[in-house]
Amino acid sequence: MKKAAILSLFFCIIFVTIRAESGYRLWLRYDAIADPQVLDSYKKSISGWMIGGTSPTLAVASEELQKGLAGLLNGQVIRVYTPSDGTIIAGTPSSSQLIGSLNLEGELDVLGEEGFIVRTMTVNDKKTIIIAAGGDIGVLYGVFRFLRVLQTNSDISNLQIAEKPALDLRILNHWDNLDRTVERGYAGFSLWDWHKLPDYLSPVYSDYARANASVGINGVVLTNVNANALVLTPEFLVKVAALADVFRPFGIRVYLTARFSAPIEIGNLKTADPQVKEVADWWKEKAREIYSYIPDFGGFLVKANSEGQPGPQNYGRSHADGANMLADAVMPFGGIVMWRAFVYDNKIPEDRAKQAYNEFVPLDGRFRANVLIQVKNGPVDFQPREPFHPLFGAMKQTALMPEFQITQEYLGFATHLVYLGPLFKECLDTDTWCNGQGSTVAKVTDGSITERELTGMAGVTNIGNEINWTGHPFAQSNWYAYGRLAWNTNLTAEQIAEEWIRMTFTQNTDPVKIMLTMMMASREITVNYMTPLGLHHLMGKDHHYGPAPWVNEGRADWTSVYYHKADTEGVGFNRSSTGSNATGQYFSEVAEKYDNLATCPEELLLWFHHVPWDHKMQSGRTIWDELCFKYSRGADSVKWLLNEWQKIKGQIDAERFDHVNDLLAVQLKEARWWRDACLLYFQQFSRRPVPEEIEKPEHSLEYYMNLKFHYVPGI
């Protein structure tokens, strides 16, 4: 019999190793806990589970708890109907009599519908773990929270967790087109298989919703901000409704992008002027129609008068006029409008970085209560590093939501390992000084400085139809980090990364430590090999692939030279008070710091200043040498990443190891390409030698300038 046991264990092992590690399971793997002591302690502490209530959301929570426990504890954990020692009791006071009997209403009221308590409690003289919430969705979030405790092998002997989300709206923006191409998408094509909707509902849709719910994301904009009015027609609304039905149990609302000219394109009107009654009526009727398909439709996201998109300014109206018209249409149904502040116009003779502020600050206080202004983290466009956007803190009577880019449009697409947690945090933690010291972007966002009706955050997603969702296995961490931060802006990037590694790869200390170090270093590495010291917007034209600091043709604010302004004197965009005075858009404490070459953080130096080539840096090097050093260090660090990764071999599955390994080789190649192309280019202006110790470029500048790329993804 002993032999049989060993034999069947052996088969188990075969099964486990045969199973392909495609990455499809993300951080919700629920593989059996490998540490026998932890497993044993969990098995002793968890005897069964119960969830009161039968709503679709509670059904999903039940399924998750059952699946999670069975996987992690390596065997079914039974559902019970009366508590005993080790029972997990989940529910709301109204769905579960037992939860109702615990006098938690006061606490739960404070936590709201989405908040929850996960707590070790004595119930009917039994030591239980309760997962209690004011609303069903809070129960689901609590279940995921509890499972994360197990997934990260944390102690469960005395759980005392109470959480509520920092923000009301935690939203993913899909820049997905109706033909399934994805603008700035590098992980294949759109998840939404419009042709087969509404009849065929791929399991991918619920797996997607589940992954979002596991990190607290509660809204998704299905369509590209460069919008197509057809999605607002019944042909597509019935499909949108089918997705909404799948997402609803997971607490996720759907939103659509509204093309401002839709009344003309699909409504047969002659104008889309928001002051024309027929136009406003058309949108009201359209909203009514949408809500007849999707009763909990979230609302609209709008890109107007930006990069060729139509908007109210086509008719001499303001952004407020446009946004309010749409807001009035969805207001009766509880919908909202997210209006993007990403506006700039090459016909306006003003620094592009200043235009959104100039446009929107005068409108402060003029937006309806159900409008949020969606503001990119920085004033230009999702560069590897930007200062925070001066609109944060500047519109005290308007709800603002930051927009982060999870997809790596400017950070190496889906082939570079770049953990964006530090980038997101850098913005959130920056002090705007809008209300004195400590007025961080996070606090501006979450309403703790100004009372806000609505708070939110948007992330432009990196999800596509590749098997592993995001292309690069580590790009999953950016989806995860975005969701976690939208839930709790106080988490550190490091904390999130470690959670993610433990859930996604392994619990073993050594590899966790290595991966964590790699992830935490990765964003700065990328800044160094792409755009160090405040450089920005140096990438290939249109497709944004690779370095192209030489771009100088076409619309000026789409060239590279507009941004780096390199000449024989120096390099950098003078946005100080002697230049475009973009620094003047910040509150004085910040403005003064940025305005002064001596106090401006070196990492933003060339963003705000045109710096002479022999300017001395804190290192003692000239800025030219420092630039060389940074670029070189960036590329060398990718070599370091690759070396570190070798230590992971055998510590995780071969499939994902190889995948990351191959992509790190791509990243190294491209990092060197960035370094060589940029240094050769800038050297034309600096007219100084590249320090001896730095690796010589592989090719000539001409070679790099002549590279052509066809069918680059994401456009």
Add this chain to the structure above:
Amino acid sequence: MKKAAILSLFFCIIFVTIRAESGYRLWLRYDAIADPQVLDSYKKSISGWMIGGTSPTLAVASEELQKGLAGLLNGQVIRVYTPSDGTIIAGTPSSSQLIGSLNLEGELDVLGEEGFIVRTMTVNDKKTIIIAAGGDIGVLYGVFRFLRVLQTNSDISNLQIAEKPALDLRILNHWDNLDRTVERGYAGFSLWDWHKLPDYLSPVYSDYARANASVGINGVVLTNVNANALVLTPEFLVKVAALADVFRPFGIRVYLTARFSAPIEIGNLKTADPQVKEVADWWKEKAREIYSYIPDFGGFLVKANSEGQPGPQNYGRSHADGANMLADAVMPFGGIVMWRAFVYDNKIPEDRAKQAYNEFVPLDGRFRANVLIQVKNGPVDFQPREPFHPLFGAMKQTALMPEFQITQEYLGFATHLVYLGPLFKECLDTDTWCNGQGSTVAKVTDGSITERELTGMAGVTNIGNEINWTGHPFAQSNWYAYGRLAWNTNLTAEQIAEEWIRMTFTQNTDPVKIMLTMMMASREITVNYMTPLGLHHLMGKDHHYGPAPWVNEGRADWTSVYYHKADTEGVGFNRSSTGSNATGQYFSEVAEKYDNLATCPEELLLWFHHVPWDHKMQSGRTIWDELCFKYSRGADSVKWLLNEWQKIKGQIDAERFDHVNDLLAVQLKEARWWRDACLLYFQQFSRRPVPEEIEKPEHSLEYYMNLKFHYVPGI
């Protein structure tokens, strides 16, 4: 200890059930054999395996054998180095001393490089199973063949298998564009992730090659016949080479589509005239360049002077002139040219169905030895049913290869369950009479009637980047069936379907029988609800989605009315000797049969004849009533498919059951749509009532005519 055994078995079961059945594994699942008797007998008969030789192909064969045996026999089967009872001995006479000692050279010579023997043999007094071949690739094919024996739970006590492929070239055509869209692709987007090539080689590439090798496919054309010259530039050739490197061990060569105007587009020449020396030289140099990247490059596939593609006729030259120029370029390197006969021109005042024959027959004997003319199965375009193409048998001095469409452009995309085995076989088994009775298309193809230098078959693939490769789980069977028939045209569609079901779903008799019946009926069902009785080309304009017999605008030979010619007198295209005389393109025995309304098979009646509405059919019904009956029967049969499928519930995994179930519901909806739209449309001309017993249409004709579809996949 007993408890431990049971417990760990229990965990095994959990593992198995947790594993997602995405369909990714195709027919190469290698799950443990469920029948304990069969498993036991295999375990007794197979004790170990050995493969002599270390070539990349033999390494792949070893891995497959190891993986297959471990999975099917539910435990590792050891690799051994001397035979004992139950050893599997694989190799070629030169790679394996043991195989070399068996005096099989004579037999193996006859079977060629790709053929193999799988045989129970006494070797060194031990009862072994040998897998012997003349070439390494034959060993791999033999391994797959042997594993199929196990996968289908067949008896292995006395194996006596010797096979060689019927055709030299067994090729998949990918209509994949460089932007990853797929023309007529309904399973997502292109597998080829050009942007990440050549650096990142997804495991999908080798899994794809492995699946192809398992059915004997030995060539793949990577790019769309509507070709893009850029693929012939170094930017892409280095990527093509990377794919070729992955495919090579699996015996697969890559081919590319050659855009005839490439010398102008990428070569800076002023002309692409094949008679101009610079043009021919450019192609020779281009071929040399391609072979420097890919030493075993297969050659070119060309669509010329068809549907807007450039070709030799642009310069007053013939197809032979064009094909021979390219053939001369690749000849020194062992390459071939596949030149498509799919040509027709609306400016030629001739029945479209006749044009390819008219164009190509006069060129018989004028093509180089390394040119094959690729001929669609029927004379129009992959319709649900067409007569065989009159070119088969008509070009006795030219190598012809049939082109089948595996992707269901005209057969319900990837949402209809349509097993195409019967369609492929119908063509292959039809007697052309080109050399007296028995001159089937298969025999014309395989060279058994006329000696041929080269034989081959092409299949336009249905593969995309969806997790299960083909969209519809049953569409995998069409990939499988194509490969099997290209290997052996004598297999029956039923035989292939049963193999596939057993490998893909289950061994249990009842569900196998049900699925087999469904599959075997499915193609005729689709003919009935789409285009019964010889109707053809009634689908939606451009996107080909759904019924649109009313299309009457634009290029005439792209309308529906061109083909059905319905009027108040009758319906059908008079291609008899009183009409376009397309019947005259067939050999007389066939021509006479088709030409005569009385002898023409009813299933092709409206292809060849304009039939009065009150023409009496064999059933005794008028053709109008028969049309009603066929359409109705088609739709009703989909209901029957759906009912049959319910019997499968619980007999296979829930994931694939649900997937098929949902798609059958789509198919039913669309079958009714076809029935209602077509009957309402034709009734305008027949002016006769639809028989009482037939379900009433859900909507008016106007409703169906006004349906609009945006972003239909595949264009």
